[in-house]
Amino acid sequence: MSPINIAVLVKEVPDPEGTxxxxxxxxxQTAHLPRVPSLFDENAVEAAVQIKEQCGGRIVALCCGPAEAERTVRYAMAMGADDGVLIEDTERAWDSLGAACLLAAAVRRLGGFDLILCGREAADTGSxxxxxYVAQMLSIPFLTLVTSIETGDGAFHVRRLWEGGEDVFACIPPVLLTVCAETNTPRYPTVLKVLGAKKRPLQRWNAHELAAAVPVPxxxxxxxxxxxxxxxxxxxSGDSAEALAQGLFSRLxxxxxx
Amino acid sequence: MGLLVFGRTPAEVAVAAGAAGADRVYRVPGSDAPGYHPETFGASAAALCQAVAPRAVILPHGPLGLDLAPRLAFLLQAPWASGCAEATVEDDKIVCTRSQVGGKVVVREAYSGLPVLLTLRPKCVDTLAPADRPSAEILDVPVASASGDRHLVFQERVTRPVGVVEELEQAEVIVSGGLGVGSVEGFTQLRELAQALGGCLGASKAAVDREWAPRERQIGLTGTAVAPRLYVAVGISGAIQHLAGCRKSKVIVAINKDATAPIFKYAHYGIVSEWEKVVPELLKQVRAS
Incomplete structure (x- = not known):
């Protein structure tokens, strides 16, 4: 397959393991929690990098979040994304519809993608x-809960979860796919790549300039x-394993x- | 209440739908071709909703609902409440209780306007016994124009060899193991206990990741959701993502050597001990009874 231009949508979330x-x-009230890249988004970045390794192309990581979310964009760049865009916004952390609107506007501004990838859901909102919504706002087809993506014959060969198994689809680009944890194991970027990603340029866009009207939740x-x-x-209670087992069994x- | 059915719609569906409380069953002509056709299904469901103007549209929070709900919501310009554990009608609003952060956070939201789309998590609502009601009336969905799926071409459905997920969903007793079980051999012992209790084996994500138990046995938010009569959690700390898949069990037993493990907050009965000592004794008790 010819080189593939990929956009990956990533989110930074308060550590889901925290209180x-x-x-x-x-x-x-999550200011005390460390902020981390959302779990499935790392699978999305990994999937993008694997496709680029096979077919060539460019990867842009886009993130909507506060200024500090730059770390998550740079983490995606350290994993293998070529460019990074941060849509600076502090209001859309729990507002999926608003975030989708901003991300769709950003993808439209960049243009020319064959494939848009993101995690199956954010680790915080989980919706x-x-x-x-990004796909539909851009009028391109999408599939959710993807577990494998292969390239070939001008199409993406995609598996997605189904009750008791998986469905196999041929997707004609452009397409947006949301990725499950089963798809791959995200790589840990080397220290060298982390340092390299810090030096590369990163675009910062203002949410208000990007989309004039963001819908109300x-x-x-x-x-x-x-x-x-x-x-x-x-x-x-009991002083032996036998007594404990007996105690439990009689209650049951x-x-x-x- | 109406039930929208994709695929083949035999007469038994209408009987069962009637007994479950539905008045009508909507069929989608042509949807009996094998497979999932996202755009066709989305357009058909939207056409139906436009014709009958329901107040709420409920889909399962699973592979079908998670793909179809956002299509339908977008086409109808309707809100979508994703991951609902409960939904009630209060005054003129639909109030949804949804889980976030892998089940750690509960959010209650009120939706007004028509319609509201809900995806309901599995095993969250107790199903009622079938009622003595007439069979539902079968109607065909007025499909305006099914343009077909030109960009997302369904090719085949690959099913898992054995119905492990179905077995777990229907099991009355599940004995489940986690990180504390420590080995494949440990899981062999748990399987014995499960069999002696007439149940089946489950596992936490941590155990499955270490390949001590097969992936399809995983219980939790990203595995199967279960609600058996008895759930025995062995060496499972009780990560919220695991609990999201088992906390609706009627009785939860936790066996863990760490008394501070979160699983004990959700368990009805707890044993603080090394499982290696307790499980063989429990197996003796069960076999002797």
Whole structure:
């Protein structure tokens, strides 16, 4: 296949392993958390780099987020993206529709992509909306939950998850694909590549200049809070493994679950 | 309530849909060709929604819903509430409870206007027993123009050799192992316990990543969601992404040597001990009963 121009959409998120708290208005209090590239987006970058290694072409990493999200764009560049674009914006962290609008405007401004890749969902919002909406705003076809991408015969041969297996598609470019963790194992960039990526130019675009009108989120937020654990565990006591097993088994019998 | 069915629609579908509370079953003419055809399905579903103006459109939060919901939402200019665990009607609004950050955060949102699209996570809602209702009426969807999928050409469906996922979804008892189990041999012991209890084996992502158990046995947000009568978590710390796939189980038992493991916050019964000592004893108890 001839060289392929790829755009990868990446997001920087508060570390999902950290403790999340929210104020009464449902605003995230996550300033104490380290910020990391969103999990599946690393798979998307890896998929792009593998395709470039096979076919040649260029990769642009695009990110919508605060100024500090530059780190995530540079991480994608260290993994193998040629160029980076940061759409500076502080309001769209939990607003997928708004982020999609800005990213679509950015992709349109750059133009000429054969393939747009992103993760199946962000590690924070978990909605999986951005990819499909960017594609539809740009009037290009898309497939979600992709587990493998191969190139050949002027098409991408793509597998996507299905109940009990996978569906196989031939996708005629341009196309947008959202990528699952099964697709690949993201590489760790070498120190040399990390240092190299720091020196390369990175474009910073202003969200307000990019898209004049960003839609208002359609829902009214009633509350956002950490998921509560029931926390009523009955700890079995006993001085031997046999006693513990007996204690558990008799309770399960009483409760008629065995 | 209406049920939209893609693919073949035998008469039993209408009977079951009626018993489950549906009044109508909508068929899509021509959709019985094999496979998933994203743009055709999206256009057909949108045509139906435009014709019948539903208040809410509910899709499964799985491979079909996650691809179809954003198409439908975009075509209808309707909001999409992704990853719902619950949805209720309050006054004139639809209130959705959704999970974020891999199940760690709960968000409640009110949607007004018509229609609202919801993708509902599996095993979140208790299904009612079939009611004594008449069979649903079968109607054909008025497809305006199915342009077909010219850019996304379906080629074939590859199914997994055995129905492990289906087995897990239907199991009454699941014995599941995590990082603490430590080896393939450990999982052999867990499988024995599962079989003795008449159930099947599950695993956490961490264990599957280390190839101690096959990928299709993974329970969790990115694996299978289960809600058995009894879920025994052995050597599983209880990462939120795992809990998202099993916390609806009727009874959760946790066996872990670390008393501070988060799994104990979700368990009904807990044993703080090395699993290597407790599991063989438990197996003896089960076999003796």
């Amino acid at each position: 999340f708290s929210f104020d009464v208005d449902g605003r995230a 999986g909306l951005v990819g499909p 359609p829902a009214r937020l009633l509350g956002r809070y950490p998921s509560a654990a029931p926390g009523n565990c009955d700890f079995i 019998r009483e409760r008629k679950v065995v």
